[in-house]
Amino acid sequence: MSDKLVIATAKSGDVRIIAAITTDLVNEGVSVHNCTPTASAxxxxxxxxxxxxxxxxxxxxxxxxxxxxxxGEARGVVATSYADAHVKGYIGNPNVELPPNNKGKLDVGGAIGKNGSLTIIRDMGLKEPYVGQVPIYTGEIGDDLAYYFTVSEQTPSAVGLGVLVDTDTSIKAAGGFIIQMMPGADDLIADLITYRLEEIPSITELILKGMTAEQILEFIFEDMDLKILEEMVPRYKCDCSRERVERALVSIGKKDLEEIYNEGKDEEIKCHFCNKDYQFTNEQIGELLKGAYNG
Ligand SMILES: [Zn+2]
Known part of the structure; x- marks a missing residue:
């Protein structure tokens, strides 16, 4: 099933839902970083x-x-996303590989570790970005994000995230959903949804059955007045460019840039998100320095 993201509501708008199939997106992301199965998950x-x-x-x-x-051994994971559901990311240690957890699943919680935090940075082009942070709950990511929404944003939420890695280490199925209760929504609806989510198979099982994102939502929200509002195609995409790398180089400050220049060597700068190499000759670094600080 090709990747698709849908935004929907249920119960006359009391429930907001975002759900997506991201198999191709995750496949692209983990192959860029050459991840082991645990790192891929x-x-x-x-x-x-x-x-x-x-x-x-x-x-x-x-x-x-x-x-x-x-x-944990994953050494941190980062993802940055944009309004069109495009996303880029990286993992500190793409080679992390642990034995399966006690449920026989890839041990994401073990790889992430529990001694740290989940941080969400919303950059809306204002002077300061909005930063929210919660301690790690299980390290399984879905639970942590649900905890973040509920505690930090006061929005009771259920989050399901799944990545199924095939025997050849490619991604067999990936997807997820965020279900949020809007202010004033009846607690009984939250109970009903919690019960429903406990009953149904995991999102990757539903994707493997060939269900589309809409069909998965129709299945979860049967008889709950589901309305699909928007559809998008989520993609793995890095927006780096030579100009951005130049700006980043300049932003380290005059003194540090001078130090790099005075070493007299060429520099190679690799984008964390897509591993693209940007080459700078010593002369080009000198020009950047001159342009930014002496001009
Ligand atoms: Zn890049």
Whole structure:
């Protein structure tokens, strides 16, 4: 099933839902970073979460960055998403590989670790971005994000994120949903949805059955007045460019840039998100220095 993200409501708007199939997106992201299966599951879940949250942004200049770092061998995972549900990300250690957890699943919680926090940075083009942070709850990412929404944004939420890695280490199925109760919604609706979510198979099982994002929502929200509002195609996409790398180089400050220049060597700068190399000759660094600080 090809990737698709849908935004919907249920119960006359009392419930807001974002759901997506992200198999191709996660496949792209984990192959860029050459991830092991455990790393793929961790990065894939955060990329899916990023894509779901990015889809709610109003302006194309806005971004949401999710960072989770719990002291585990994954050494932190980062995802940044945009208004069109595009997302990019990386994992500190793409080679992390742990034995399966006690449920026989890839041990994302173990790889992330529990000694740290989940940070959400909403950059809406204002002077300061809005930063929210919660301690890590399980390190499984979905639970942590639900905890974040409920505690930090006072929006009771259920989050499901799933990445199924195939025997050849490609992604067999990936997807997720965020279900949120709007202010004033009846507690009974939340109970009903919680009960429903406990009953149904995991999102990756539903995707493997060939269900589309809409069909998955119709299945979960049967008889709950589901309305699909918007559809998008989530993608893995890095927006780096030579200009951005130049700006980043200049932003380290005159003194540090001078130091690099005075070493007299060429510099190679790799984009964290897509591994693209940007080459700068010593002469080009000198020109940047001159342009930014002596001009
Ligand atoms: Zn890049």
């Amino acid at each position: 961790a990065l894939g879940r955060l990329l899916t979460a990023g894509s779901l949250m990015g889809a709610t942004l109003k302006s194309e200049k806005d971004t949401i960055t999710l960072k989770i770092s719990g002291g």
